[in-house]
Amino acid sequence: MTDEPRLSAQDMIERLSPALSPRTRIRAVTALLAGAAGAVFVGALWWTEPGPLPGRTHLAFALFTAFCLAWAAYGGWLLTRRVPLFATDRVIAAWIGLAASLATTAVLTVVAAQRGTGVGPVLAVGGGFVAVALVLVVRAQARRAALLRRRRELSGAQPGRTS
CATH class of the missing domain: 1.10.287 (Helix Hairpins)
Incomplete structure (x- = not known):
């Protein structure tokens, strides 16, 4: 018998692999950069539109900006994870x-x-x-x-x- 404590399944999983694989890290960076770039682009386009815009156009710009920000937030969240995500x-x-x-x-x-x-x-x-x-x-x-x-x-x- 050894004096070493038994590892739980969670401990074994954490020791076997890093929290994020290189592939997942690339996906996270891509989502973060694409989302941020999309939000800047759509926001700039919305802000520089001449004249008054119809309500549905404002809604469309707001939705597209929100979805871009959601992807950027997802990428940032994913990059900060230090535990297995399952x-x-x-x-x-x-x-x-x-x-x-x-x-x-x-x-x-x-x-x-x-x-x-x-x-x-x-x-x-x-x-x-x-x-x-x-x-x-x-x-x-x-x-x-x-x-x-x-x-x-x-x-x-x-x-x-x-x-």
């Missing part, structure tokens, strides 16, 4: 993508309806983006659940307990 990052990214695709589809549908150009193509393309985003949400949540289940199995926790 696919939480993927769940958050998938929900941001779903929210952005739903809101963009809704705004573009309203614009198309007001202009009388037909909402069919907007709903078809937007529906495709929403469907893909929804699949990503389901896959991310399933992956997270599987990882958490595996962690519980490795640590010997009781089946009904969550962490």
